[in-house]
Amino acid sequence: MSKNRTPKARHRRRRAGLIVGLPLALGAAGVMAYGTTFGVFGEDAAPEASAAGAPAWATAVADGFASVDALGQKGTYGGRGGRTVTVKTLADLEKYATAPEPYVIVVAGTITMNPVGKEIRVASDKTIVGSGTSGHIVGGGFFLGQGVHNVIIRNLTIRDAYQGVWNDKAHDFDAVQMDGAHHVWIDHNDLRHMADGLIDVRKDSTYVTVSWNKLSQNNKTFGIGWTQNVVTDITIHHNWIRETEQRNPSTDNAAHAHLYNNFLEDVPGTGITSSYGNYARGRTKMVLENSSFQGVNNPVTKDAAASLVQRGNLFSATAGRNESGGTAFDPKSFYGYTLDKAADVPALLKSGAGPRASIGTASASAATAAATTLTVAQDGSGQYRTVQAAVNAVPVNNPSRVVVQVKPGTYRETVKVPSNKPHVTIQGTGAGRKDTVIVFGNAAGMRKPDGSGTYGTPGSATVSVQSDDSQLRNLTVTNDFDEASHQDIANQAVALLTSADRIVLDGVIVNGDQDTLEMETAAKDKLGRVYVTNSYITGNVDFVFGRATAVIDRSVITLKKRWNGTSAGYITAPSTPAGRKGILINRSTVNGDVAAGSFFLGRNWHPGGDTTVDPQATVRNSTLSAAIKTTPWTDMGGFSWKDDRFAEYRNTGPGAGSGASSVDRPQLTDAQAADQEVADWLGGWNPTA
Structure with missing residues (x-):
């Protein structure tokens, strides 16, 4: 006999949204408006206010069915209100994840499960979040047992429990498994290459939202059900499901399954071929909206007893079953949501699914508020007319960030950020990278004006960043040396030189011919890490x-x-x-x-x-x-x-x-x-x- 369902859950009205998961370019000084907003969530799920100044990711709450008030739980907010701890070892992760108290657990590094296949038994009221892109769980995952509730698993890479057998019946090693849990939010993770499934929502688990994840390189992606009871309420949106064979997802006896804005992709010529895509099994009621299917075999299938309503989906190079029928439900009777256009979904998810550098780290808004800002404008409307003049004004050994905001224009100058001025951000304030240009035309073989010799390759740089923890954002750096007219000299001509550690180049264009982007260290025995994202390099x-x-x-x-x-x-x-x-x-x-x-x-x-x-x-x-x-x-x-x-x-x-x-x-x-x-x-x- 089917288990009695609880009374229909009360939908919580959402107030002004809280934006999380932004690109790096939107996190520095808050002056630009390009990039994609990857998720907007209501603010009112927690039973008490969060601490003042907490970063957005620490106060974010679920949308979809995980946001619904039911079973004595007011939405899903994880460990919000509990202590925040940072873990780098398996022992610490397990200690806090299994504790009875609420915790926000920040995973700051790679943690390898021992033994392989270990699944940590997560207790209620937990947020487990990766610190930027560094949080990796290797060789195992998480288990949420009967009655466990109010859990957020976010911004992690969970990978590589695969044991060499494709359809592995002997190793039930999942990234995330739920047996009888409720109010769970799985968001912005990269889940791949596990021995069994990536996500299993089993045995009457309900009020679950799975959003903005990248699910790939696996046989069984995402299984829902394993019960005769028609209980599970689940929302699955904005997930990139790529190079997976089956259960994409398989939804068995779900009371309400709302799937929207997902991207299912089977790339031709690879070793993995899709068996089927979205599958409504048993007595499932499914609503499938504005999703994109590329190259997937049997993209949408349903059992005779299932109800499946399709709206606005796109299919490219698909083959086999593509089915719908029956009446399902209206998702907006449970929660509000906004659909993206199906044609926009592939690009949106390729850039937005998976871990974000801005989640699990210090508050971008707090860092911006504390930063010193200097403005540069050629027309005199700023504090300085040249970029170098603003850099010169940065105090030596400045202890915190200084943001040099450069208004649109072409600045013909060379710029050097010396090693004794760390934490400097040079950022164009235009609508795009091309609006603010720093350009010069030195080359290695050119003689310096003071007669002290030639520039040499590093000395030819238009912009030289020699200080740790510095950044360039939303601008163009060019070396326009005329190589054709000067074949008589060494023509290495650097546009941008970095020779320090922890350098970010975000949303920049670096233009040149030979030796455009030179990335060095302060000395051969010193570390120099550079992260370039969302940028263009020519040469x-x-x-x-x-x-x-x-x-x-x-x-x-x-x-x-x-x-x-x-x-x-x-x-x-x-x-x-x-x-x-x-x-x-x-x-x-x-x-x-x-x-x-x-x-x-x-x-x-x-x-x-x-x-x-x-x-x-x-x-x-x-x-x-x-x-x-x-x-x-x-x-x-x-x-x-x-x-x-x-x-x-x-x-x-x-x-x-x-x-x-x-x-x-x-x-x-x-x-x-x-x-x-x-x-x-x-x-x-x-x-x-």
Whole structure:
């Protein structure tokens, strides 16, 4: 006999929204309005007010069915009101996650489960959140048992419990499993490569919302049900489900399943082929709205007893069953929501699903309020007319952030942020990157005006950032040296030089030809980490180079022809010290109006014949144009690239090759790729606002 249902839950009216999960560019000084808002949630779910000054992510509450008042629980707000703790070890994570008291648990690093497959038994009233993109759970996950409620699992990467058997019946290792839990919010996570399912919502678990997650590289994605009782109420929205075979999701005997604005993608030519997409099983009532299905077999299926209403979905290159029928329910009778256009969903989720650098870290608004702001305008309406004048005004050894806001215009000058002025942000205030331009035209072989010699490569930089914890945002940096007119001198011409640690380049354009973006460290024995995101880099010869530990993430690399109109060049030229990480190009695009097969991904730079360096470049999960050679790495200075560290992983596009590993085009294995994530490169640093 079916279990009696509780009376219909009371819908809570939402007040003004709280914006969370913003791109880095919106987190610095709050003056720009580009990028995508990734989630808006009501403010009134907690039974008591949050502490003054708490960051937005610490006070965020669920939307969808997890926001509904029912079963004695007023929405889902996790550990809000409890103590915030930061954990870096399995022992500490388990200690706080299983405690009876409410906690906000910030995971700041990679925690490996022991034994493999371990699922921590989470107690009620918990928020478990990754610190920026650094929170990784490897080889296991979380279990929410009977009666556990008010739990938020957010902004984590949970991965790699896979045991080598695809349809693994022996290892029930999930990322998140619920058996009889209620009021659970799973949001902005990256869940992949587990032994069994990524998410299991079982045994009458209810009032669940799953939003803005990236679910990939798995056999069974997302199972709901395993009960004869028609109980579960669940909202599934804005999830990117990619390269998964089945249960996308499979929804069995759900009382109300509301699926909207999800993106299901099966990429052709890979080792994983979808069996089916959204499945309404048993007596499920499902509403499926404004989702996008690309390449998915049997995209929408239903059992005879199920009710499935479709509205506004898009299907591209799909095949097989695509079904609907019966009457379901009106989601707005339970909660309010706003639909994005189905055509916008793929781009929206490719940029917005998964962990965000702005979640789980210090309050961007609080940091902005504490920052000193200096303004630059050519017309005299600011405090300074040049960028360098504003930088000169920053106190030596300034203890907190100074934001140099540069009004739109073209500033023909060189800018140097010296090493004794940390925490400096130079930020354009225009509507886009192109509105504020810093440009100059020095080259390595040009003589300095004072007659003291030539500039040399680093000295040619238009902008030189030599101070730790500094940033460039929402502007263009260009070196416009006329290479064609000066073939008589060394023509390396740097647009932007970094030679410090914890540098953020967010929403910038870096323009040049040879040696455009040089990323170094203050000294060979010092660490220099650089995080580039949401940006554009152009050039032709060795134009991303140096010994820094650098990540170019979610950006565009544009290839340019040489000064004489020919197509030939190299993207990267790392000179990485042994034992360090080099250059990582991740989730980016390589394009440009150049000839097919004319560019190398990179070559190994041993400065001055230095035999102690061990250059490294990895290009992964990126789209490569036909300009990339079929043998994309090459030697430099008499050193064989095969003796250094060069590799690819899961690239796509006409320049990506077959994807098969070869001596001339090494590909990372899945296990190797797990150790070459963005978090591995940044080493515990969270590049936040």
